[in-house]
Amino acid sequence: MSSNPDLRFAAAKHEELATEKGARTRAHILDTALRLFHERGWRETTMRAVATEAGVSLGNAYYYFSSKESLIQAIYARSHEEHADASADVLANETAFGERLRGVMRAKLDTLAPYHRFAAVLFSTAADPASPLNPWSEASAAVRREATALFGRVLHESDARVPKILESELPELLWTYHMGIILFWIHDRSPGCAASYRLAERTVELIARLVAVSRLPPLRPLIRALLAVMDEVRGAAPQSAPA
Amino acid sequence: MSSNPDLRFAAAKHEELATEKGARTRAHILDTALRLFHERGWRETTMRAVATEAGVSLGNAYYYFSSKESLIQAIYARSHEEHADASADVLANETAFGERLRGVMRAKLDTLAPYHRFAAVLFSTAADPASPLNPWSEASAAVRREATALFGRVLHESDARVPKILESELPELLWTYHMGIILFWIHDRSPGCAASYRLAERTVELIARLVAVSRLPPLRPLIRALLAVMDEVRGAAPQSAPA
DNA sequence: GTCTATAACCGGATAGAC
DNA sequence: GTCTATCCGGTTATAGAC
Numbered sequence A, B: 001m002s003s004n005p006d007l008r009f010a011a012a013k014h015e016e017l018a019t020e021k022g023a024r025t026r027a028h029i030l031d032t033a034l035r036l037f038h039e040r041g042w043r044e045t046t047m048r049a050v051a052t053e054a055g056v057s058l059g060n061a062y063y064y065f066s067s068k069e070s071l072i073q074a075i076y077a078r079s080h081e082e083h084a085d086a087s088a089d090v091l092a093n094e095t096a097f098g099e100r101l102r103g104v105m106r107a108k109l110d111t112l113a114p115y116h117r118f119a120a121v122l123f124s125t126a127a128d129p130a131s132p133l134n135p136w137s138e139a140s141a142a143v144r145r146e147a148t149a150l151f152g153r154v155l156h157e158s159d160a161r162v163p164k165i166l167e168s169e170l171p172e173l174l175w176t177y178h179m180g181i182i183l184f185w186i187h188d189r190s191p192g193c194a195a196s197y198r199l200a201e202r203t204v205e206l207i208a209r210l211v212a213v214s215r216l217p218p219l220r221p222l223i224r225a226l227l228a229v230m231d232e233v234r235g236a237a238p239q240s241a242p243a
Numbered sequence C: 001g002t003c004t005a006t007a008a009c010c011g012g013a014t015a016g017a018c
Numbered sequence D: 001g002t003c004t005a006t007c008c009g010g011t012t013a014t015a016g017a018c
Helices: A006-014 A020-041 A047-054 A057-064 A069-094 A097-125 A138-156 A168-186 A192-215 A217-233 B004-017 B020-040 B048-056 B058-064 B068-093 B097-126 B138-154 B170-187 B191-213 B217-235
Strands: none
Touching: A020 A047, A020 A057, A020 A069, A020 A097, A020 B004, A047 A057, A069 A097, A069 A138, A097 A138, A097 A168, A097 B097, A097 B217, A138 A168, A168 A192, A217 B191, B020 B048, B020 B058, B020 B068, B020 B097, B048 B058, B048 B217, B068 B138, B097 B138, B097 B170, B097 B191, B138 B170, B170 B191, B170 B217
16 A cells, blocks of 8 residues: 555655655654644645744755645545544444444544634645546545445445446446545534534435335336446546646 | 626616726726637636726726626626527417427537637636535526526417426526536537537436326326425525625 | 755735835 | 745755765
């Protein structure tokens, strides 16, 4: 995993290939940034403040993180790992499809919680097709693949029986769904993001039901049409990230 | 419409209440900005360049547009009006639901075309919950309502027969769908955005079919669950826009 | 080569005079 | 309503230390 240059560019460059001290400096800057983002928010935290608080010069901070955004990229990768860890338990012990999905979605919201304060910026820069943070960008391909695989495990090691044509596509559909929940969560101002948890519960149930009825004959052509659309979407828009 | 302060704040303030000259200056700055965004892109166009090209000082440009983003807001409102105009024809003459929806979606893509070059920024800032450009924000409420009403006309003046419980909610679902198409379009790099048109065609057909089968008894509980989720989503996340 | 620092550049935004 | 002058913060150039 950490050998993947897309996902782990900075880590590979500094934590593996470079010196011990460099790795520690980098980690320290990242931790400091994370703390300041929590305390003050994203816009309110200047790179100068991050550098000062971390006890390094501004130029040095930029040596490790090429931009303020790239700090987010590092946080993004960290969050994904936390989610995978938090999902391990349900994935190992549950067999019911609905329960597995519910557990993974809960784990997602749980692990995201500490980032809620500045998640808006994370997502909004991620929405820019030109940004490497964009989920469809090359830079994000590795994380996206891994996350999709996670949803693949939700499905394939479960008791669910779905039509063959749908089976291979469903993980990606589930990943897209989970992005939708995140979008909602970003806007969620309810205490403890309770609304997001509730929404996840309901939609998980809805999806479980949809999966259950997916074998009904009259729905077959609809599913086929849906998959055709997905192919279409996947085929287009593979832009790289221009500077 | 222009009496609505949310949608038309700047316009109301300057085009209606202020002087002739001020209105002309404002329009000229906006036109200049639009041209420069086309020619150079968003990031590459500086406020200084806009001011210089428009023949005004930097401070003066900021007198009319409180931020670089607020230029986009003005463009956003303009685009919506263009869409409504371009949709008038199909809405007046077509009766088949699928055809009406197809026409309105085509009109959307047609009218959006000139903005494709810098649409990414438009959308990415719009994804920020704190941004007034956000479709769910108070500032956008008026445009959203109008756009939803447009999709209401697509449905209600058509020949489609849908279950009662769905009838009142479908317009908002269609609006959400149309946002999804826009998201795709933003990423679309195919010549003339042909992929987006194709996707719209396919999804319109898919939706028409879904609407047609929506009366199947076994789907009734699913629809009910879907509507419950929509209620949930609507209830939450009504954040205002902090500075 | 790896790391750190200082000084400067650039552009968004604001203050305040006219 | 318009300007000039200035601030502020992201980013870069570059020089040197280890």
